[in-house]
Amino acid sequence: MEVLADPPAFVGRDRELSVLAGHLALARAGRSQVVVVEGDPGSGKTALVQAFLDGLDPNTGVLRASGEEAEELVSYGVVEQLARAVDRVGDAGPAVEVRPADEPPVVGAVLVALLDRLRDRGGPVVVVVDDGHWADVPSVQALVFALRRLGSDRVLTLVAARPHDGGRIDRLRGLASGDRGRTLRLGGLGVDGLVALGRALGAGELPPPAAQRLLAHTGGVPLHARALFEEVDPALLRSMEGPLPSPMSYAVLVLGRLSQCPPGARAVVAAAAVLGERSRLTDAVDLAGETGAEVVAPAVTAKLVTIGPAPDGTALRFPHALIRAAVYHDLDLADRMALHARAARIVDAPDEVLRHRVAAAGGSDRGLADELRALAGEQVERGERSRAAATLISAAGLYPDAADRTRGLLDAVELLVLAGERSRATELARAVPGGRSAHERFVRGLLAFTAGRTSEAEQLLLAAWAVADDTDPGFRAGVCDALCHLYYLQLRTTESVEWGNRALAVDPRQSVSLVTSLALAGRSIAPTAELATAVARGARLLWTEDHAGARTELAGAVTALRAGGMFVASLHAQGYLALTQHRMGAWDGAVADATEAVALAEDAEQDWMLARLHSYAAMPHAARGEWDRADAHVAAATAAAAATGLPLDRVGATVAAANVADARGAHTRVVELLGPLAERAAGRAGEPGVSNWPCMLADALVHLGRPDDADRVLAPFERRAAELGRRVALTAAGRVRGRVLATRGDVIGAERALRDAADHARGAGAEIDVALTALTHGALLRRSGRRRAAADALGAARAVLDRLGARPALERCDEELAACGLTPTRRTAREPGALTPRELCVARLAASGMSNPEVAAELIVSLNTVEFHLRNVYAKFGIRSRAQLRGALRGADDG
Template sequence: MGEFVGRTRELTALAAHLGCARAGRPQVVVVEGEPGTGKTALVQTFLAGLDADVTVLQAGGEEIEELVPYGVVEQIALGAGEPGDAVVARAADEPPTVGAALVALLGRLRSRGGPVVLAVDDAHWADVRSVQALVFALRRLGTAPVLTMVASRPRDGGRIERLRVLATGERGARLRLGGLDVDELVALGRALGKGALPVPAAQRLRDHTGGVPLHARALFDEVDTAVLRSVQVPLPSPMSYAVLVMGRLSQCPPATREVVAAAAVLGEPCRLQDALDLAGVSGVDEVAPAVAARLLTTGPGPDGARLRFPHALIRAAVYHDLDLATRSALHIRAAGIVATTEEALRHRLAASTGSDPLLAVELDRLAAGQVARGELARAASSLVSAAGLHPDPADRRRCVLDAVELLVRTGERARAEELLAGLPPAPGAVAAGESHVRGQLAFAAGRMAEAEHLLLEAWASAADTETALRTKICERLCHLYYLQLRPDDAVEWGNRAALAAPWSSGLLVTSLALAGRPDTRPLRGAGSDDPAAAVARGAQLLWTEDLAGARAELTTAVTALRRSGMFMASLHAQGYLALAEHRMGAWEDAVAHTDEAVALAEDTEQDWTLARLHSYAAMPLAAQGEWELAEAHVAAAAAAAAATGLSLDRVGSTVAAANVADARGRHAVVVELLGPMAAQARSGVAGEPGVSNWPCLLADALIRLGRISDADEVLAPYERRATELGRNLARAAAGRVRGWLEAARGDLDAADRAFSEAACYARAGGSEIDGALVALAHGAVARRAGRRRDAATQLGAARAVLVRLGARPALARCDGELAACGLSPVRRTLPGGLTPRELAVARLAASGISNPEVAAELVVSVNTVEFHLRNVYAKLGIHSRAELAPHLADSDQ
């Protein structure tokens, strides 16, 4: 790197970020610049100056490998001295699975002592799955000393946008490289042995090249020094860079030129032996002139020595200088040399000049195999290639539509939209399959009215024999109507889909509950080990108020989905699990699960789930009195709901906001939020007992504001429906509010009866928190009636539960009532003062598993586990893991 000049500010910034990483604050730095601005040179210069204690891992994107799943991640694993399958077990694994393995890998590297620097070059060509896995891992490093440097072009189609988001604030930075300034160009000329350019000449060079190091260096290499120093003789244009490259190549021996051309056709990096075979050259001596002319570089590879071009522009110049016949002939010969069938097909494709039915069919078969292996993005690319080779327009159209459907499934919506936009209008009537694909894309883009029209159109034109297609249409319509809070329509289409499914789906179960037609029959597939069946069973148990059963089923489902690498599919189940835990008062677990689910949804770009997950996250935090965090989730839920425009999201975010306002005692806010819902509600829309208790929240707030008749109008229908369904916990909540309402009317006997019945329902439903809230309300009414002894009994029983569960807002109200009775409650410390994450780590550590096992369970680094355990020990005043279990047990009493 003796010829590297300038970039002092950038090198200083990188050193500062490494210092932050050493201090336990992982950093991400994105180095951006146009081609030729010296991104790679900057990163390599920085790496060359690192201390010996730094572990360096390097990887890079390749244009010809951008569709190879986890190609960049495998390079990282190999750089760490581990086989690629130590991180990537299967190409079909979801990014969080691979990301979790990356976290573990980086944790293992800590044993070497110093920090880890991970450098990813040419990230604009990195495969999408590697980027997603890397984002997942970097968000979970905790205090691990890791600096990640990512070099990319500014325009990459949004490929590394999530990495750019990480490189903000205290977590990192974006370094934008422009051209070298005049002084730096003078220094570059001196470093290249051209002497010091006069300042006017250097200014002319900067104006001419924009200071782009690649072009400036090319002119220093190829143009006579006298021309550079003169301001009279015109400089060659940087656009003539290809001419300079070809001039350099022309000075090489003929055999060397053949090797360089072969390397350009094979793509980089390529095996040295493959290039020699393709060029028809027997000795490696013919490569030396190309290396001397800075046209090629050599280096080791897993399967022998490899050739690379110093810059992509050099390869492009060589490749495009070949005449079409020569280039096609080389690609045909390359197809017989390369190692894999897929590579051979790629070369045959590059050699094709028109329709080729045989090659098109082979690419169709390749795509089918890629789909079977879960390599959906690669399959889509294969289908697009096949489309260009099929002579039949119908086959071309089929390939494009199949590719669009695969891209929708992988979340590459922009690419799918681009493909569809280039598809000519269908001749004649649009086929059902095409309407379905277009409907899927509209659904994924949030254009629900368009999606509904297209999907119904697909259903109307689908033949009875197209069973698989008809099932997919039904499932999508069920989902669409569920999200739009049209439960009757969702049930209709869900039942049609279920005719061909081995079990009832979670969506159908939930739609039935929303429609007021809860299905309590044993689900088909009840004995199945498939996670989808467990999700459906868990949803059924949740909506029918078997919270313990729902928690068990959903925990099983989430674990199974994660173990099989289906992280994105687990989000739905994890949201339900957190909701069940919230309702049963297991708030620490609910918070931990929602935090994890929100982070996972963001990492995997499942933005359409965020409104619901943020809503679920806000409610247990409100129950604990964590106002700032709860309000942040409410704001995020509202923003996400506005983005999707879905009725379900709007209702969910509104109910979450009302829960927070209720916990804070802001009754007017509750009425403001939920009043419009009551005015528009009909049976089955979001207020169905067992699905949501917002009518109880609204009625309670109306009572506190003195609007008794309005409260009764809201509460009475909910009570009747809860009784019809036999929902004990809904009746407990409604009975508690009924007790307040009767007390406000002055009928204390009726209030006592309502509270007593509510307490029975809470016990029957197995809910401690509902029982405690009923006792708190009963005690408050008794205290106001002057029955201090009865009040103390009820309030004391409520307080014991509220302390154990950490219900700080309710506990504050309870203590206020006890003080009004003239009693001083015995103060007890809430569970250790631990944060949700600290408590989750402590509980797992107390169970006897090792720190690496805790890290794997929570998908964090070992360093993060150790950091949390140190805080736990300090807060609990203990010194070892052995003391954790009894201390946590004492805290839960």
């Protein structure tokens, strides 16, 4: 049997349809748009979206998905619906596997690739997510990430949702603003709209006074008004005599309609309400104790339910969630529990069986609670943290013992924190009874940590440790590692190392926080196979100056971590990779990786990482003399550091600003920025491989005529670099030492220091440092009157600086050569710096032999975005092909 409900009448909303048409026009022109259609239940959100879709050109590809209350905790349920819709609308591509354990940006990248399959259809693509207030949070996060990666793509995204959704789609609302879209709020229909609705429903022409009364009675809510038109005699509505029925509660009308159905139909509707907004018709009939699908026909005629085909058999649905709610909550509690108990024996999915058993439970049930905890463990293994948290909450309510209930709720809070759902975690934490257990203090400490309340987090974590003697070793290691990370971010390196070592006593693997804390504290970082991650191994290699090894380890880590769904960890690796390449003088790569990491962190809303990533991005731009870009990154790093309030971020932003000032030759500014760091260091030297800011400060002091002050800053750095054999650090220190000695008139000592610096640079394979040392040596030789030797040193330096595009250093070199009486040959080729960082990144990948789809996959952008950037690159270089692009980039590199 198949009985379909009549399509709902749609009237009015001309303004709203016009707004949607305008955003579609923008999307069609290559400006991706997002519109959130927001309204209370029954306001006609779905009807508006459907009316808009009905008027679309056939060439428009439409992808539809919908949130469901019963599946709001199923990770990536909405994304999987969209993936299936892509296969229906476009050419079927390779199978897409979305794993619950994947982080949202990884799944967002899959969405971008899926949308690219539809780019050749000839029309725009409209992505529709109905009932967004029930969409699972990971899908929303993945969708936001994907939409932010769509640049010049012809995509319009419509999300229909209620205004009060607990913040579930706030990120989409934030995206639907400015030139990217808007939030379209639906109110009730006006008098004219209600008159038109009555006419469309066959109730005749409603006089304006009667329509005004109906408006006052229903608030113009289409669902409520439609129910009255269908329930009340049209003559009564028009007559203005007697009161209208009292359906300010919509449930009154629903239940009145239900009461007119035969007992069998009523029983099936009640059973369906217990099963959910959607169920299999056979399950509902079976649960009701009826036989034959025809029994539900009167309820379909009464428009209480609809029936239609579905992949798992004929589906029974409620036309609106309010109808199901009215039926479900009208059931006698005992009857409802009995139905849930029988439903547990009918449904197939294990999760659904347990859901019904929980609803059927009349009180405590330790056995069922233990089953739910076991299920939560399986969900965690699959990466379904949000779903596992909900399962633990259900389990907590079934435990007879208060301690067990509290434990379950705390575990749920911790899972929500790890899932990035801080608002839900905070709300749940308020419901946890206060106590003094190690577990509670630890969980509340994590929550404070993620909210940026570091002082509170420290107190809670220390309190957790103080009473953790009898806890599981893994728990104690977790407390120690959290404190190690907290102190690392606060640059309290001694305490960070202490707590990291305590964690090692339980779990013999070093974390990134411990590795970097050891470096900052100047402690030895011994090579070990027990570093927890590739990022930790890459950090150790970076801080110990094995730059080639660090680049290999970190580049592999970026690829592997993203393939494994660990997106946030991949951003750490990519940031370190950018810093590594900057130090090697591979500035194009540094710019590309840092710019990409910043964009990805912004799109994934990982704001807490931005200070460090912007700091890394500023430095290669400064080395190339791209002042506007360098200044923009410094400003962004400074703002991000102010937002987090973390000392590590503030120091990183300060050092980045000093790099820019140093490249400009703004020595006074360098001293202003780095002088306070030297005062706090009080002559103590950390790992020289972490940063050479003491060399920058000492160099600036020399230029300002303060060699003694420079010596006090430089000497501890030199000694520590010599103790550890850090050749790159010794090179930088040697250049400054040469200047200090020259300022004091010790030319012989200065030359000796510079020759030693050159030896260190060559031994480290640091080409940029060889060139900078030759520049410093050439300047010393010129000033001592040995122009021929100076010209040789400066010429060798210039060849490297010119090839690397180190414009500030190159300009200083040219000034020295001019003072020697030589005129350097100027570059004539267009430089890569003429391109934006994103254009340069796209150009280099394209020139390497990658196809456009491969470039899009590598950068996690759409194919349209890659083509847009390539068109700009071709125009700037005045070329038309990839072969010419390779030549243009070689010409820019070779000069």
